[in-house]
Amino acid sequence: MGERVLVLLVLVFTFFLVAEAETAHEDFIALWSLMDTLKNTPASWSGSDPCGDSWGGIKCTDSRVTSIKLSSTSLTGELSGDIGSFSELETLDLSYNKALTGSLPPEIGNLQKLSSLFLVDCGFTGPIPDHIGSLEQLVFLSLNKNSFSGTIPPSVGNLSKLTWLDLTENDLEGAIPVSSGSMPGLDKLLNAKHFHLGKNKLSGKIPPQLFTSEMTLIHVLLDNNQLTGNIPSTLGLVQSLEVVRFDKNSLNGHVPQNINILKNLQELYLSNNKLSGPLPSLRGMNLLTYVDMSNNSFDPSDFPPWLPMLWNLTTLKMENIQLTGEIPATFFSLVHLQNVVLNNNNLNGSLNIGTNYGKKLKRIELQDNKIERFEQKDLASNIKIILVNNPICHEEGETQSYCSDAPANVLYTAPTSSCPPVTCRSYQDLSPKCKCAYPLMGILSFRTPSFPDWQNYSHFGEDLMDDFKANYLPVDSVSLKNLTLNQLQDVELSIQVFPSREDHFNRTEISSITSVLSNLTNYPFYFYPYPYEYYEPMESSKKSNVAFVTGAIVGCSVVLVLLLFAGIYAFYQKKRAEKAIAQSNPFSETSFMRGQRVSKDSKIMIPQLKGVRQFSFAEVKKCTRNFSQDNDIGSGGYGKVYKGTLPNGQLVAIKRARKDSNQGGLEFKAEIELLSRVHHNNLVSLIGFCFERGEQILVYEYVPNGTLYDTISGKSGLRLDWPRRLKVILGAAKGLAYLHDHANPCIIHRDIKSSNILLDDHLNAKVADFGLSKTMVDCNKDHITTQVKGTLGYLDPEYYTTQRLTEKSDVYSFGVLMLEMITARKPIERGKYIVKVVRDLIDREKELYGLEEIVDPVIGSESSTLKGLENFVDLSMKCLQETGDDRPSMNDVVKEIESILLMDGLNNTSGSIASISSTFDEITRGTSQNLFSNESFDSGVVPLQPKIEPK
Ligand SMILES: *[C@@H]1O[C@H](CO)[C@@H](O)[C@H](O)[C@H]1NC(C)=O
Ligand SMILES: *[C@@H]1O[C@H](CO)[C@@H](O)[C@H](O)[C@H]1NC(C)=O
Ligand SMILES: *[C@@H]1O[C@H](CO)[C@@H](O)[C@H](O)[C@H]1NC(C)=O
Numbered sequence: 001m002g003e004r005v006l007v008l009l010v011l012v013f014t015f016f017l018v019a020e021a022e023t024a025h026e027d028f029i030a031l032w033s034l035m036d037t038l039k040n041t042p043a044s045w046s047g048s049d050p051c052g053d054s055w056g057g058i059k060c061t062d063s064r065v066t067s068i069k070l071s072s073t074s075l076t077g078e079l080s081g082d083i084g085s086f087s088e089l090e091t092l093d094l095s096y097n098k099a100l101t102g103s104l105p106p107e108i109g110n111l112q113k114l115s116s117l118f119l120v121d122c123g124f125t126g127p128i129p130d131h132i133g134s135l136e137q138l139v140f141l142s143l144n145k146n147s148f149s150g151t152i153p154p155s156v157g158n159l160s161k162l163t164w165l166d167l168t169e170n171d172l173e174g175a176i177p178v179s180s181g182s183m184p185g186l187d188k189l190l191n192a193k194h195f196h197l198g199k200n201k202l203s204g205k206i207p208p209q210l211f212t213s214e215m216t217l218i219h220v221l222l223d224n225n226q227l228t229g230n231i232p233s234t235l236g237l238v239q240s241l242e243v244v245r246f247d248k249n250s251l252n253g254h255v256p257q258n259i260n261i262l263k264n265l266q267e268l269y270l271s272n273n274k275l276s277g278p279l280p281s282l283r284g285m286n287l288l289t290y291v292d293m294s295n296n297s298f299d300p301s302d303f304p305p306w307l308p309m310l311w312n313l314t315t316l317k318m319e320n321i322q323l324t325g326e327i328p329a330t331f332f333s334l335v336h337l338q339n340v341v342l343n344n345n346n347l348n349g350s351l352n353i354g355t356n357y358g359k360k361l362k363r364i365e366l367q368d369n370k371i372e373r374f375e376q377k378d379l380a381s382n383i384k385i386i387l388v389n390n391p392i393c394h395e396e397g398e399t400q401s402y403c404s405d406a407p408a409n410v411l412y413t414a415p416t417s418s419c420p421p422v423t424c425r426s427y428q429d430l431s432p433k434c435k436c437a438y439p440l441m442g443i444l445s446f447r448t449p450s451f452p453d454w455q456n457y458s459h460f461g462e463d464l465m466d467d468f469k470a471n472y473l474p475v476d477s478v479s480l481k482n483l484t485l486n487q488l489q490d491v492e493l494s495i496q497v498f499p500s501r502e503d504h505f506n507r508t509e510i511s512s513i514t515s516v517l518s519n520l521t522n523y524p525f526y527f528y529p530y531p532y533e534y535y536e537p538m539e540s541s542k543k544s545n546v547a548f549v550t551g552a553i554v555g556c557s558v559v560l561v562l563l564l565f566a567g568i569y570a571f572y573q574k575k576r577a578e579k580a581i582a583q584s585n586p587f588s589e590t591s592f593m594r595g596q597r598v599s600k601d602s603k604i605m606i607p608q609l610k611g612v613r614q615f616s617f618a619e620v621k622k623c624t625r626n627f628s629q630d631n632d633i634g635s636g637g638y639g640k641v642y643k644g645t646l647p648n649g650q651l652v653a654i655k656r657a658r659k660d661s662n663q664g665g666l667e668f669k670a671e672i673e674l675l676s677r678v679h680h681n682n683l684v685s686l687i688g689f690c691f692e693r694g695e696q697i698l699v700y701e702y703v704p705n706g707t708l709y710d711t712i713s714g715k716s717g718l719r720l721d722w723p724r725r726l727k728v729i730l731g732a733a734k735g736l737a738y739l740h741d742h743a744n745p746c747i748i749h750r751d752i753k754s755s756n757i758l759l760d761d762h763l764n765a766k767v768a769d770f771g772l773s774k775t776m777v778d779c780n781k782d783h784i785t786t787q788v789k790g791t792l793g794y795l796d797p798e799y800y801t802t803q804r805l806t807e808k809s810d811v812y813s814f815g816v817l818m819l820e821m822i823t824a825r826k827p828i829e830r831g832k833y834i835v836k837v838v839r840d841l842i843d844r845e846k847e848l849y850g851l852e853e854i855v856d857p858v859i860g861s862e863s864s865t866l867k868g869l870e871n872f873v874d875l876s877m878k879c880l881q882e883t884g885d886d887r888p889s890m891n892d893v894v895k896e897i898e899s900i901l902l903m904d905g906l907n908n909t910s911g912s913i914a915s916i917s918s919t920f921d922e923i924t925r926g927t928s929q930n931l932f933s934n935e936s937f938d939s940g941v942v943p944l945q946p947k948i949e950p951k
């Protein structure tokens with residue numbers, strides 16, 4: 001402490017002497033406090049004058065700090081109240097600093113001149129302080145993608161200059177505040193163009209007062225909340241509206257009839273609510289390009305006659321809303337039309353697309369309707385029509401291409417580069433201008449899922465280039481790739497920004513570039529960067545302080561006399577300084593696991609992890625001996641698994657994603673978050689992860705006895721007798737029951753199979769591989785997915801045909817697994833589907849139901865050694881019922897297996913589960929640990945009567 005005060009004295013003294021003339025001292029002190037409370041402030045913060053050119057991210061006017069832009073600089077720590085001292089500050093951008101945590105200090109309200117506040121994608125928690133309402137000059141407020149909680153403070157309504165309000169993706173709850181009496185509310189924001197409040201937990205009604213005719217709103221995004229009640233008819237007062245998202249709430253009642261007076265509306269999302277009454281008429285809303293009304297409780301209605309008149313329509317989604325009758329061919333002649341999704345209705349008669357159909361038409365989904373005829377000549381080959389589960393497909397079998405589905409997840413892939421073939425160094429990439437360099441990479445995530453035309457975004461790269469040029473940033477080119485629909489049904493686009501000055505950006509440049517990208521208010525997407533850390537390994541700010549202080553002491557020794565003066569000044573500032581020191585982070589030393597140091601940008605995408613460590617790439621490399629072949633213990637489409645040893649001796653299994661695997665950073669994050677939440681003896685546990693240099697690595701506990709698949713198939717040399725098989729399957733059932741009933745939110749695994757069940761030393765089963773898992777609010781209720789995922793042979797046919805996912809899909813896969821336990825056959829072997837084989841063979845009159853011929857010889861074929869087999873088979877058949885509703889829950893399955901285990905002649909081995917019955921003298925223990933979905937596939941092309949044999 002004493003040492004620090006001395007350092008402080010010298011610092012304050014030096015700056016006071018040298019810098020006062022250039023930078024106002026209150027700003028300097030505030031900067032110093034920032035430097036002291038936060039780690040990783042720029043190394044360039046070491047000259048004598050913050051308002052000179054050298055302090056990265058700082059801009060001044062008349063010696064006062066007016067702009068602080070420190071986006072994506074790995075700032076670590078909590079913001080102190082001293083942030084409120086920059087009394088002339090106009091712009092504050094601290095975006096993309098995931099390790100910037102704690103609450104937003106109320107002193108933020110002291111920034112009376114602030115016009116832009118960007119805290120996008122940081123680690124803030126706690127409430128948004130009421131004092132935010134004091135920022136009278138505020139125009140842009142972006143707090144999206146943090147963990148802010150509590151309610152939206154009504155004082156936000158005081159921000160009369162605000163045009164941009166973005167609180168998306170937080171944990172905000174309670175009602176949307178509107179004014180009453182002297183209390184302000186969002187309805188007072190007459191200059192606001194954007195209300196982005198989606199992906200929170202807002203509840204209550206959408207207040208009718210929220211909308212007035214004086215407003216100038218163009219976007220109202222309230223999707224993915226818990227709002228209830230009616231859509232207020234006052235919405236019609238806001239004539240400027242262009243995009244309205246109310247989807248994924250619990251809104252009910254009738255849609256106001258006056259909705260079609262919103263003549264400027266381009267996108268309307270009402271899907272996944274409980275709206276009732278007549279299907280609202282959108283007649284005359286001729287600018288509409290995107291309409292989604294799916295999954296509501298509207299009265300049955302004919303295909304709406306006004307639809308063929310919405311000239312600008314590109315996408316129509318009306319799934320599951322009881323549409324009847326035929327679709328008029330005129331509808332398909334809309335010139336902009338691309339995508340039509342009308343699954344799960346009662347549309348009947350013939351499908352006639354006409355000859356004059358729109359040139360842009362790509363996809364027509366009509367699954368689960370009553371269409372009987374489809375005659376179309378000269379249909380362009382790139383138009384995909386899906387009529388699965390219509391009478392027409394029942395009659396004509398599966399031969400027609402329209403009777404099978406095809407995934408639609410990749411929406412656009414940029415043309416491959418036209419550069420001469422060059423191999424760049426690893427982590428480098430070829431820029432559009434054919435130079436190898438280290439690009440800044442990230443994701444552009446669309447705020448609305450409409451993506452009318454790739455052409456609409458092709459100029460985005462050029463616009464960005466203009467912005468970069470205007471900021472004198474050394475950017476060579478921008479490349480946009482891979483327009484995809486992710487698991488959450490968000491549309492994403494990959495972006496790469498290439499450097500021009502050298503083959504990499506320096507830290508200051510990264511910060512400036514991401515700062516431009518944190519303010520994409522003119523575009524329909526958010527930018528989320530991946531870590532960029534090939535160069536300039538981080539120097540902790542402490543180190544640079546020390547270097548600086550040393551220099552300062554040398555410089556100052558000639559003017560020793562003035563120390564006294566400095567002392568007096570310092571005394572003045574003592575209180576503030578002490579406060580600053582108290583708030584500094586004590587954990588600055590590197591611990592053995594560097595992950596705890598929250599180093600570099602790598603923490604950028606990874607929030608909220610309990611008990612999960614972050615590893616550096618170097619550590620992972622070391623503990624797998626540079627990913628040596630000897631340590632390779634399994635592989636799959638996704639990448640490889642290595643065995644590793646941590647410095648403390650603990651064995652781990654390390655799953656390293658292939659560089660070209662399709663999993664994006666967000667999905668990787670989702671998997672880590674999911675795994676860090678679930679803890680159960682029958683689930684494999686996550687120890688840590690590494691997200692660095694484009695690597696996606698997960699570190700799991702090492703489970704020594706390999707997979708259940710290896711055991712059952714005889715690969716591992718381990719032999720399980722019948723009672724032990726029952727115990728293993730009971731373990732797996734418990735793990736799964738935990739995911740369904742005890743995890744919150746609940747989790748559907750989606751890829752239950754024997755190669756995803758691991759066995760530990762005590763032959764305790766552990767469910768692994770959550771790569772395809774889906775978190776849901778209620779696993780009992782169905783959830784429509786556009787992409788059916790799972791593994792051939794284990795996949796629930798109901799889910800496959802309807803795309804409705806519930807926990808019962810896992811139960812089906814579990815049923816298949818049970819049959820595998822008895823027969824040791826793959827689900828599909830030599831073209832035969834095990835479920836059908838067993839079902840056909842069962843003869844309940846006979847002993848062992850007459851299944852001896854297919855029972856795995858390893859467990860014998862005597863009914864005396866196979867106690868309870870009949871009950872087990874009965875249970876598996878219940879799990880394999882056609883409809884999910886008829887299948888038991890995993891909890892029921894657990895109970896039933898337990899009761900089988902209690903039968904006479906079975907539980908006498910229970911004393912030592914670990915003893916291994918083996919027909920061999922020596923047991924060679926399997927070492928393969930397959931954490932991958934080897935044979936996972938994405939939807940579509942697999943026939944229900946399986947004919948394909950998996951590898
Ligand atoms: C809102 O502004 C008014 C004056 O414009 C002020 O009296 C009131 O205290 C402010 N309310 C909040 C919550 O900041
Ligand atoms: C919408 O339709 C109008 C009239 O047909 C046309 O002028 C306008 O260009 C269209 N807008 C878009 C975005 O396609
Ligand atoms: C980073 O690059 C900029 C030019 O874009 C340069 O002015 C600055 O000195 C560089 N910073 C470092 C630390 O090299």
Ligand SMILES: *[C@@H]1O[C@H](CO)[C@@H](O)[C@H](O)[C@H]1NC(C)=O
Pocket residue numbers: 091116519521522
């Ligand atoms: C953010 O973007 C808007 C619109 O492009 C622009 O007017 C504003 O100056 C930008 N703000 C900052 C801090 O760059």
Ligand SMILES: *[C@@H]1O[C@H](CO)[C@@H](O)[C@H](O)[C@H]1NC(C)=O
Pocket residue numbers: 481482494495496660662
């Ligand atoms: C786009 O997708 C391709 C193929 O999946 C992949 O190799 C490439 O890395 C992706 N590009 C970016 C920028 O993510």
